[in-house]
Amino acid sequence: MTQEKMWKAVSENDASYDGIFFYAVKSTGIYCRPSCKSKMPKRENVCFFDTAQQARAAGFRPCKRCRSDLSDYQPIKEIAEKAKRLLDDSFSKRCELNQELQHLGVSQRRMVEIFKEEYGVTLSEYVSNLRLAEIKRLLSDTDDEIINIAYSVGFGGLSSFYRFFKNGTGLSPAAYRKEHQK
Numbered sequence: 378m379t380q381e382k383m384w385k386a387v388s389e390n391d392a393s394y395d396g397i398f399f400y401a402v403k404s405t406g407i408y409c410r411p412s413c414k415s416k417m418p419k420r421e422n423v424c425f426f427d428t429a430q431q432a433r434a435a436g437f438r439p440c441k442r443c444r445s446d447l448s449d450y451q452p453i454k455e456i457a458e459k460a461k462r463l464l465d466d467s468f469s470k471r472c473e474l475n476q477e478l479q480h481l482g483v484s485q486r487r488m489v490e491i492f493k494e495e496y497g498v499t500l501s502e503y504v505s506n507l508r509l510a511e512i513k514r515l516l517s518d519t520d521d522e523i524i525n526i527a528y529s530v531g532f533g534g535l536s537s538f539y540r541f542f543k544n545g546t547g548l549s550p551a552a553y554r555k556e557h558q559k
C-alpha cells in the first residue's frame with residue numbers, strides 16, 4: 378500500500394483499513410486507526426505503521442478515542458453491515474467476494490462471528506439464501522439455460538448446482554421451472 382493511499386484512507390476516516398495499518402502523529406505522539414475521528418493531522422506530521430506494535434516501538438502512544446491499542450476492537454456493527462452489502466452485491470462472484478471481505482480488516486473467523494452475532498446466520502448460510510432466491514427468480518422469470526443459471530450464481534458445475542437446489546427446495550431446477558414459470 379502506498380503512503381498516498383494510506384493518507385487518503387486517513388483523510389476519509391476509512392474504517393475498511395482499520396487493522397491494516399496505523400498512522401502516528403509526530404506532533405502529538407499518538408497513533409491511531411485510519412477511521413479515527415480525531416482532528417485531522419497535518420500531512421507532514423504523519424507517519425505510517427503496519428502494526429500497532431511497530432508504532433509503540435517507535436515511541437508513540439495509543440489513542441484513547443479509537444483505542445488503537447486494542448487489536449480486536451472494531452466497530453462491529455459497521456463491519457457486519459459492510460460484509461452484508463458486499464454479499465448482497467457480489468454473492469455470485471466467490472473469489473472476489475473473499476478478497477473484498479479480507480479488506481474489511483478482520484480475520485475470516487472473526488468475520489463469521491461478527492456476522493452471526495448481527496444477523497443470526499453464518500456468512501455461508503446468508504450467501505446460500507441469496508443464491509437460492511436468485512436461482513428461483515431466474516428459473517421462473519427467464520428462459521436462461523440451467524447451465525447458464527448455475528454459472529451466473531457462481532457454481533462451477535452442474536452436479537453441485539443440482540445438489541444445492543434440491544437441498545434448498547426439494548425439487549430439481551427443471552421441475553421448479555415447470556411449476557413456476559410464467
Ligand SMILES: [Zn+2]
Nearest residue numbers: 409413440443
Ligand atoms: Zn485515534
